[in-house]
Amino acid sequence: MTISDSPVHRGKTLAEKVWEDHLVVKGEDGTPDLIYIDLHLVHEVTSPQAFDGLRVAGRPVRRPDLTIATEDHNTPTAAIDKPIADLTSRTQIETLRRNAKEFGIRLHSLGDVEQGIVHVVGPQLGLTMPGITVVCGDSHTSTHGAFGAMAFGIGTSEVEHVMATQTLPLKAFKTMAITVEGELRPGVTAKDIILAVIAKISTGGGQGYVLEYRGSAIRSLSMEGRMTICNMSIEAGARAGMVAPDETTFEYLKGRPHAPEGDDWDAAVEYWKTLRTDDDAVFDAEVFLDANELEPFVTWGTNPGQGVSLSQPVPDPSVIIDPNERAAAERALEYMALEAGTPMKDIAVDTVFIGSCTNSRIEDLRAAADIVRGRTKAENVRVMVVPGSARVRIEAEAEGLDKVFKDFGADWRFAGCSMCLGMNPDQLEPGERCASTSNRNFEGRQGKGGRTHLVSPLVAAATAVRGTLSSPWDLAIDDARLVNAGPSTGSGNGGI
């Protein structure tokens, strides 16, 4: 584009920069751009039909060296040395193993030290880095945008397309800035930010957009916190979420197994530093949020946009003006078996689940452990703690977190998606109510008839202590313990 093409010359957003650096063919007359894919993550659920398609067409995987697979959705999180009992789960896993072998793809299987949830494994290996394109047949691929990568979920046809061509035909996304300024209070975390964002813009508000999270509250988050936020971009309907890379990002990456080294590192950092939205760039839409005002957040309904501060009561649908939304709220309350006006904090839960690609990283586990340390769980509550990867589990055990959780009365499990979705043995019983650090509270998501309240690891931990939905503020905890558990200090990681 020449300057004379547009009346006002303007800078570029972060998303536009990454996009343009991956243009193989620029689309014309309404045809999409052809975009190069740097990293393709694969798991057992959305890949079998794609491999099948390749086989039928006699096509190889073009770049096995840009592809990596792990087992996560179907894997049990206990007794992992035994054969998987569920036959269909086992078939899916065995199919992935066969396909990985046949097509020459690196696979981390159950029992392997690098096995885990695909969105925990990529960043942990240092494969996820700024300025790259990442895809996976999984909507929460948006997680990787925390590094300033363009990362989005794709369907199985697209998985096959990437395998065969290492590219995707795509229309450019619109861009939306989500600016969060201010300082989070102790006990308020990245999860509360993103739940508040989705409540504000609704589950459809991000449709067609790449969200760029910016502002002082985002800058002060650790990489784990940024991943939590980008992870849930899809719950606002967005294709992707991004955070511009900075020293926090470089610090996190340096020395990881796949991070660049020597001259490559220097060249990369020099380029990465250019990956920020220009001051004169224009977003297609903008949203602002005040971090100072935020409180621990919780969902009351059956989509992630149906949330309130924990200090609030269950909302009254009759005051919702939009008829569709009102009906949705009424149906949600019926499914959730909740009465309008009940204080959220009076709601008793049966299960607390700490895990999933939203909140199962080491920092999340440390934060939860800081709350429960030296306490005992509420009597009738089942508490499950599921590290996101085998590596996270090992790290947590080295710090003694497993012991903290076990002493508390929690069940310490092996890595996987676990109770995030009803696909493996970890499921809710019909009617069971769960405070969950995962990302979806859809009907039946955690098991048929199960009822899900989405919360942060801190709220999950406080809820496990009291037995009703609780904020860490409800426990007699001094601020220091909360600050340590909070997002902005690097959580016992020595700070930034």
Added chain:
Amino acid sequence: MEKVSVITGVAVPLERSNIDTDQIIPAVFLKRVTKTGFDDALFYGWRQDPEFVLNKEPFKAGSVLVAGPDFGTGSSREHAVWALRDYGFKAVLSARFGDIFRGNSGKQGLLAAQLAEADIEKIWALIDAQPGLEVTVDLPAKTVTAGALTVPFEIDDYTRWRLLEGLDDIGLTLRDEARITEFEGRRESWRPTTLPVK
């Protein structure tokens, strides 16, 4: 992929908003490793209720789904599209679609037609007055006709062209293989590879 042009069939009203892909097909069915045979899984939860629209005549044999706004939100599972297709749906009409669902539909020959919300409600009213009403979704003309009502719908030009021509995506892209190879030659060495380290 088969060419799509003019679709005529029984319209099925699904008067709910925000129908996410977990409702279209629950996760438990994602364990299958085939690409067909998902008709039994479509709307599995709701179909347990005898009053659900697909359990009632004359809607059982429907092929055009007329749904509330934000259809197909949530997970990226393409199984949602396979389930609709395997059941016999050829087109879904809604005021808004989840982006990934819409993309997946275009790749499987399922026509996702975006109508004004008011037009969806008019079609619901027409079906209400005449259950079993057949509607016509005309892709070349980008219109939906139900009884005396004809309204326009939106679909992006590229998807429309591919549906009309029945074109396979990968084949199209591989026409540009030389440019992909050339791009690969320019990639910086710091970019990640997944080959095991050490």
